[in-house]
Amino acid sequence: xxxxxxxTPLTLALLCTFLxxxxxxxxxxxxxxxxxxxxxxxxRPYPIATADVRDANSPNSVPAQAMTKAxxxxxxxxxxxxxxxPKSYLANQAKEGxxxxxxxxxxxxxxxxxxxxxxxxxxxxxxxxxDLRLFDVASGREQLKKSYxxxxxxxxxxxxxxxxxxxVVFFLTGTKGVFTTRVAAVKKTKTGRELWTxxxxxxxxxxxxKNGSINLLPAWSRNGKSLLFTSYIKHNPNLYSVPLGxxxxxxxxxxxxxxxxxxxxxxxxxxxxxxxxxGNSEIYVMNADGSGLQRLTNEWAIDSSPSWxxxxxxxxxxxxxxxxxxxxxxxSDGSGVRRITERGNYNQTPDWSPRGDLIAxxxxxxxxxxxxxxxxxxxxxxxxxxxxxxxxxEPSFSPDGNHIVFTSKRNKKSQVFIMATDGTHQTQLTxxxxxxxxxxxxxxx
Amino acid sequence: xxxRVSLIRPLLLAAALLAACASTQTADLELSAAEKxxxxxxAAKASDCAKATYQAAESKLREAKKLIAEENVEGARAAxxxxxxxxxxxxxxxxxxxxxxxxxxxxxxxxxxxxxxxxLGLEGLEHTVYFDYNxxxxxxxxxxxxxxxxxxxxxxxxxxxxxxxxxxxxGSTEYNLHLGERRARAVxxxxxxxxxxxxxxxxxxxxxxxxxDFDETEEAHQRNRRAELKKSS
Amino acid sequence: MxxxxxxxTSLAKERPRKRSGNRGFWLTAILSLLVHAGIGAAALYxxxxxxxxxxNRAIPVQxxxxxxxxxxxxxxxxxxxxxxxxxxxxxxxxEEKSQPTPKDERKKSKDELSDAxxxxxxxxxRLDEALRRVTPDDPEGDPSGSxxxxxxxTTNAAAGYVAEIGRALQSNYRLPEAIPASQRKFLKARxxxxxxxxxxxxxxxxxxxxxxxxxxxxxxxxLKTVQLPAPPAAEAKRFQNDGVEVVFRP
Numbered sequence: 001x002x003x004x005x006x007x008t009p010l011t012l013a014l015l016c017t018f019l020x021x022x023x024x025x026x027x028x029x030x031x032x033x034x035x036x037x038x039x040x041x042x043x044r045p046y047p048i049a050t051a052d053v054r055d056a057n058s059p060n061s062v063p064a065q066a067m068t069k070a071x072x073x074x075x076x077x078x079x080x081x082x083x084x085x086p087k088s089y090l091a092n093q094a095k096e097g098x099x100x101x102x103x104x105x106x107x108x109x110x111x112x113x114x115x116x117x118x119x120x121x122x123x124x125x126x127x128x129x130x131d132l133r134l135f136d137v138a139s140g141r142e143q144l145k146k147s148y149x150x151x152x153x154x155x156x157x158x159x160x161x162x163x164x165x166x167x168v169v170f171f172l173t174g175t176k177g178v179f180t181t182r183v184a185a186v187k188k189t190k191t192g193r194e195l196w197t198x199x200x201x202x203x204x205x206x207x208x209x210k211n212g213s214i215n216l217l218p219a220w221s222r223n224g225k226s227l228l229f230t231s232y233i234k235h236n237p238n239l240y241s242v243p244l245g246x247x248x249x250x251x252x253x254x255x256x257x258x259x260x261x262x263x264x265x266x267x268x269x270x271x272x273x274x275x276x277x278x279g280n281s282e283i284y285v286m287n288a289d290g291s292g293l294q295r296l297t298n299e300w301a302i303d304s305s306p307s308w309x310x311x312x313x314x315x316x317x318x319x320x321x322x323x324x325x326x327x328x329x330x331x332s333d334g335s336g337v338r339r340i341t342e343r344g345n346y347n348q349t350p351d352w353s354p355r356g357d358l359i360a361x362x363x364x365x366x367x368x369x370x371x372x373x374x375x376x377x378x379x380x381x382x383x384x385x386x387x388x389x390x391x392x393x394e395p396s397f398s399p400d401g402n403h404i405v406f407t408s409k410r411n412k413k414s415q416v417f418i419m420a421t422d423g424t425h426q427t428q429l430t431x432x433x434x435x436x437x438x439x440x441x442x443x444x445x
Numbered sequence: 446x447x448x449r450v451s452l453i454r455p456l457l458l459a460a461a462l463l464a465a466c467a468s469t470q471t472a473d474l475e476l477s478a479a480e481k482x483x484x485x486x487x488a489a490k491a492s493d494c495a496k497a498t499y500q501a502a503e504s505k506l507r508e509a510k511k512l513i514a515e516e517n518v519e520g521a522r523a524a525x526x527x528x529x530x531x532x533x534x535x536x537x538x539x540x541x542x543x544x545x546x547x548x549x550x551x552x553x554x555x556x557x558x559x560x561x562x563x564x565l566g567l568e569g570l571e572h573t574v575y576f577d578y579n580x581x582x583x584x585x586x587x588x589x590x591x592x593x594x595x596x597x598x599x600x601x602x603x604x605x606x607x608x609x610x611x612x613x614x615x616g617s618t619e620y621n622l623h624l625g626e627r628r629a630r631a632v633x634x635x636x637x638x639x640x641x642x643x644x645x646x647x648x649x650x651x652x653x654x655x656x657x658d659f660d661e662t663e664e665a666h667q668r669n670r671r672a673e674l675k676k677s678s
Numbered sequence: 679m680x681x682x683x684x685x686x687t688s689l690a691k692e693r694p695r696k697r698s699g700n701r702g703f704w705l706t707a708i709l710s711l712l713v714h715a716g717i718g719a720a721a722l723y724x725x726x727x728x729x730x731x732x733x734n735r736a737i738p739v740q741x742x743x744x745x746x747x748x749x750x751x752x753x754x755x756x757x758x759x760x761x762x763x764x765x766x767x768x769x770x771x772x773e774e775k776s777q778p779t780p781k782d783e784r785k786k787s788k789d790e791l792s793d794a795x796x797x798x799x800x801x802x803x804r805l806d807e808a809l810r811r812v813t814p815d816d817p818e819g820d821p822s823g824s825x826x827x828x829x830x831x832t833t834n835a836a837a838g839y840v841a842e843i844g845r846a847l848q849s850n851y852r853l854p855e856a857i858p859a860s861q862r863k864f865l866k867a868r869x870x871x872x873x874x875x876x877x878x879x880x881x882x883x884x885x886x887x888x889x890x891x892x893x894x895x896x897x898x899x900x901l902k903t904v905q906l907p908a909p910p911a912a913e914a915k916r917f918q919n920d921g922v923e924v925v926f927r928p
Contacts, residue, residue, distance in 0.1 A: 033870075033920040034840045038847045039927045041865070046854040046892070080855045114854065114895070138895045172856040172892070186618075193654060214654050217619055230622075236649070237622070258626055258650060261619045274623065279630070281623040302623045318620060325620060344753040346579075348617040362617060365753045370615070373753065387756045394617060423756070437618050 045082035046172065047112050048075050051093050052086070053119035053132075053161075059094070063128060063157035064121050070161030071117060073201050074179040077427050079402060079420035080169065084113055098133060105140040113137045117168065121157070128152040132164040134171065144171050158203060163445075178398045181441045183405050184208070184218040184227055185416055188434035195229055197244065197441070198416060200398075202429035208242060217437050219263050224444045228252065228262035228271065239273055252290045261305050264288065265312050265332075272296075272306035272315055272332075283317055285332065296334035307352045307359070308332070309377075316340070316350035316359050316377065327361050329377050340377050349394050352377075355401035358421070360385075362393045372406050374421070385423035396440045397421070405429075405438040472509070472518050475525035479506050482532035486539070488596070488640070495538035502531035567597055567604070567676055574632060576670045579616070581627035583635050591632065594674060595639030602642060607677040608632045610650040611657075613666035618652060625650035632672045647677060835910040842907055843871075843922060850904050851926065854892045863928045865893050869901065872921040877908040880918065897926055 053068045055061035075083040091107035098118055108116050119132040127149065134144035146164055150156040159180065166177030182197045195208040195218050209215045213233040220227060226243045233240075233249070239259040240249045253259040257276035264271055265285075272285050278295070281302045286293040297303040301320040308315055312332060319328045324345040330337040341347045346364035353360065358374040365371060370391040375382045386392040390410030397404055401421065408417045413433025419426040483502055491499045505528035512521035574587035583591065598604055610629030612621035629648035636646060658665035748755070857865070868886035871879055882901045888894060909917040 033916075033922055034836070035923045035925065036840060036844045036847070037925045037927060038844065038851050040848075041851045041853040041926075041928065043855045043857070043862075044852040046856040136891070136895070138899070139891075172854075174858040174861075214651070216622075216652075216654065232651075257648075258622055260622055274619065276623065276626050281626065302620065302627065304623050305617070305619050318617075343751055346616070348620050363753050364615075365755075371753075382754055384754045384756050391615075 045078075046080060046114055047082045047084055048115040048117065048168075049084045049089060049108055049111060049113035049137075050075060050086070050117040051089070051091070051096070051119075053121060054093075055121040055123065057123050061121065061123070062154050063123070063152050066154045066157040067119060067121070067130070067161040070158040070179075070201060070203075071119075071165050074162060074165035074177065077200075077403070077418060077420075077425050078169065078177075079422060079425055080173060084111055098131060100135060100140055100142045103135065103140070105135070105137050108135075108137045115143075115168075115172075117164075119164070121152075123152045126152055128157070130157075130160050132160075134168050144168065155204065158201070162201070175400050175402075176443060178400050178403060178440075178443070181399060181444055183396075183416060183418075183429070183438050183440050184220060185407075185438040186216055186218065186436045188436075192232075193436075195227060195242070198429055200418065200429075202416075208244060217260055217262070218439050219261075220439060220441045222264050222266065222268035222442060224442045228264065230258075230260045230262070239271075253286065253293075263306050263308060265308050266310055267312055270312075270332075272308065274304040274306065283315070283334075296330065296332075297337075305349055307350045309352050310354050310356045314352075314377075316352050318348050318350065327359060327375060329359075340375055340380055341382065342380055343382055344373075347373075351396045351404075353397045353401045353421070354399055358401075360395035360397060360404055360421075362395065372404065372419075372423075383423075385419065385421075386426075389426075392417075394437050396438055398440045399442045403440070405440045407435055407438060472513055472521040472525055475522045475529070476506075476509060476513070479509065479525040479528035479532065482529045482536070484639075486532040486536040491532075491535035491539040493539075495535040498531055498535035498538055502528050502535055505531055567594075570594065570597075570674075572674045573671050574674075575667060576628050576672070578613075578666070578670065579624065581610075581624060581631045583631050588635070591635050592639060595636050595641050598636065598641040598645050599639070602645065605645050605647070605677045606636075607647045607649060607675050609655075609673040609675060610648065610652075611655060611669055611671050611673070612653045613669040614653050614656060614661065615666065616653070618654075622650050622652035625652045628670075628672045632674065836913045836916070839907070839909050839913060839917070840922065843873075843924075846904055846906050847900070847924060850900050852900070853896045857890060857892050861890060864888075865890065865926070865928050867894065867897055867926045869897070869924050869926070870921045871901070871924060872919070873906060873909060873917040875908060875911070875914040875918065877906045879904070879906065885923070 050068065050072050052060070053064045053071075055064040072083055072086070075081040088111050089108075090111055091104060096103055096118075098120055103116070103118075105116075114137055116135040116137050117132065118135070119130065122129045128151070130148040130150075132146050132148070133142055135141065136143050144167060146167055148160045148163070150160065162177075162179035165179045169175065169177035169179075179200055182199055184195060184197050186193045187196050189212075191212045192214040193216055194210060195215050196205055197208060198205050208218075208227060209229075209231070211231070211233050213231055214237075215229055215231045215233070216237075218227045218229045221241070225245070226241050228239060228241050230237050231240050231249070234254075236254065236256065237258050237260065238251055238255075239253040239262045241252050242249050252262065252271065253273060253275070255275050255277035258281065259273060259275055261274045262271050263273065269288055270285050271288055271290075272283060274281055275284050276282075280300065281304050282295055282299070283297045283303050283306050284293055284295050296315070297317075297319070299319060299321045301323075302325070303317055303319045303321070305318045306315045307317070309329075314329050315332050316327060316329050318325050319339075320326075321328075322339065325348050326339055326344075327341040327347050327350045328337055328339050340359065341361070341363070344363045344365065347361050349362045351360045352358075353374075357376060357378075359377050360372060360374050362370055363373050369387075370393050371387055372385045372392050372395045373382055374385060385395075385404070386406075386408070390408055390412075392406055392408045392410070395404045395406045398418075403418050403425075404421055405416060405418045407414045408428075409415075411428075414435050415431070415433055416429040416435045416438050417426055418429060479502075483499075483506060486495075486499055486502065505524050509521045509524035509528055512518075512524055570593060571590055574590060575584065576582070577584065594606070598606065608629040610625030610627065610632075612625045612628075616624070626648065629650055633646050633648050637643060653669070656665075656669045657671070658668040853865070865888055866886065867884060867888050869882050869884045872881045874880045879901060884894075908914075
């Protein structure tokens with residue numbers, strides 16, 4: 001990178017030894033022009049403008065507003081984009097059409113947009129037809145066009161907005177957007193704890209359990225159709241699975257003592273969990289139907305909270321075997337145990353990124369504050385994502401690995417927040433409080 | 446606080462010390478035998494009924510430990526054996542029911558042997574013991590109470606207890622479930638070492654899900670780090 | 679005679695690890711200084727004998743950024759915390775309005791205090807602020823300094839100018855985050871810049887393009903907007919006619 005070559009004769013040479021942080025390099029063969037190398041680009045979010053979606057019948061109908069809001073929210077929370085402030089838009093949106101030819105791109109260029117999203121709705125008989133497009137502002141070309149149909153409701157409009165935002169992300173980055181995924185979380189009730197799922201924009205929620213007991217630690221099945229969780233419904237804290245479309249609970253593990261932290265392997269065939277049936281908290285693996293139980297750890301201290309690596313070959317977990325709880329990694333057969341966190345003294349709740357390169361966890365720092373960190377399981381490098389904003393706990397990665405959901409007590413009550421994996425774009429999803437152990441779903445469509 | 450409670454503390458502390466150096470000394474056998482004899486004597490109310498002998502046994506045991514600290518293994522052995530002998534003697538001097546006339550402490554009802562009065566005893570007892578942060582070890586100030594429970598359970602084998610482990614709100618849900626269970630299990634183990642039968646005790650952990658104090662203050666956290674002993678039907 | 683500075687290359691490889699500001703950082707800093715001194719010495723030695731050293735010429739030297747060492751057993755801290763979250767997410771239920779925030783309470787109670795008490799509180803606050811300013815949270819040093827320390831060799835006017843172009847382009851070399859991670863390491867483009875005597879880019883021409891449009895349009899807008907200084911008069915013709923070649927790479 002920082003190679004400096006000195007060519008002779010020096011009177012002709014262009015000597016360059018600057019070591020600016022990016023690192024540029026210059027070399028000049030004798031008598032020719034200088035060559036400068038510029039590397040280490042500073043990756044910046046893609047500036048995108050999102051025009052108001054227009055409803056042919058009434059320009060700012062409820063579905064049109066919901067759709068605009070949904071897409072703007074998605075670009076706002078995404079670290080890949082910088083949503084340009086709609087108040088700054090210069091274009092005459094009422095006049096401008098949907099085709100590249102009818103758009104005055106210079107108006108969008110001058111507000112700094114590189115991408116432009118536009119959309120129209122046509123309602124008839126309670127149904128709507130939606131046309132959404134992405135333009136490249138610099139070249140004035142249409143890049144993406146999608147049509148949708150559905151009932152002309154606010155909910156449907158929001159969903160369509162999120163689906164198109166997913167398409168935009170996929171078009172630009174090659175990775176599917178996560179805006180139609182959901183977060184499962186536990187919410188306190190008067191009598192116990194119930195499971196809910198919440199959309200990524202916080203706008204829609206649905207209650208999963210209503211049994212009045214204590215229901216804890218939801219984890220998604222790999223197909224996104226059911227949740228694994230621990231419930232006291234039969235007094236002993238057993239592991240159950242509940243279908244999200246409604247249906248009966250299925251007992252997965254009913255060993256005496258705790259049956260917690262159920263976590264499905266990436267191929268969906270196995271479940272890792274923590275049991276205390278042998279008199280101590282240890283990690284076990286079994287088949288997804290509960291058969292073939294196999295013990296992985298054997299320590300006097302607590303071992304808990306297993307989380308699979310995306311290739312299914314390793315499992316991250318918490319162990320207090322060296323005194324304080326720390327994040328450890330082992331092979332999925334229990335061999336090769338390795339401590340990963342060498343800083344801090346109270347590290348818990350590992351969640352392995354779907355990209356494989358990071359494990360997010362909760363740690364208590366020297367000021368006794370809980371915050372979210374990531375650690376690279378190979379280099380053990382630790383990065384801090386939250387700080388100075390109350391206690392922040394229980395991280396869980398989005399299926400693209402770009403976001404993390406967590407709970408924060410920064411506004412007293414424990415709320416669900418999401419953020420980008422670098423700690424930016426922190427956004428609150430709930431306002432009523434009492435939430436814990438959020439878990440981000442896999443892709444649901 | 447009853448005199449018994451204050452007496453048993455140094456003993457149990459001593460037991461803990463003993464365990465700590467068990468691997469380095471050879472007077473272990475003698476010491477643990479003396480320890481056990483003393484505990485038996487205590488259980489037989491020798492500390493009240495045969496006070497002088499009991500206290501002599503105690504002081505011999507202390508001497509034994511002191512000698513160990515001074516690395517005088519031979520002396521420690523002899524002292525421990527003497528402590529054991531005295532403890533057995535004290536126990537012999539304490540026939541069942543020897544302390545029945547003492548009525549001023551309502552907790553003493555627990556000494557009655559029939560289930561009805563045992564129940565009364567349980568209900569009269571404090572049912573919570575507390576723990577230190579991130580710890581699941583029985584604190585010295587809990588041992589007196591747990592010994593009373595042990596006595597009642599031994600006297601009334603039909604009584605069953607469920608021990609609930611709880612944590613404060615700090616730390617993760619799952620880790621706290623397991624920490625809570627360790628607390629419940631620590632209480633269970635303590636009762637079992639006092640001679641309670643395993644089938645009389647069940648444990649369950651609620652982690653941080655059932656706090657008694659919803660504040661986030663240090664005091665509230667302490668009140669929530671607990672095990673509750675509940676009579677199960 | 680060609681000198682390839684391999685020491686510097688190995689330093690570059692170690693850089694990422696050194697960012698944590700540990701002992702190795704100092705090693706790097708010291709080695710870096712030594713190497714630069716060596717290069718400078720080599721350059722001076724190789725100059726034609728008749729050239730004299732102008733003692734009045736300023737040699738710009740940037741400060742080395744200093745930082746207090748943090749106990750490596752402690753968890754890291756963020757020195758520039760991310761901005762606080764936006765208040766409004768989509769469709770957030772409204773918070774109960776009746777709850778006074780703690781800040782309001784403090785203000786109210788302060789209004790009821792006597793003047794003397796207010797003065798005391800104010801001086802407390804000032805002390806707090808003063809203390810906060812010197813809390814060891816922030817690394818110390820020159821904020822404009824390079825993390826590694828730099829010197830700029832200006833023994834040759836053209837070399838200095840090329841370095842300036844390099845700096846100007848480097849500090850504006852921003853690419854969209856939307857470029858997928860899988861493609862980032864293959865990005866490469868070469869472009870010729872022809873620079874007018876006033877520093878304006880008269881013309882640029884890509885001699886090697888990359889198929890990624892996000893990358894190419896980012897370079898396009900960079901070269902259209904970047905401000906370059908004027909070249910040294912003696913060299914102006916060269917930069918206008920021969921131009922310089924810039925290689926953009928990951």
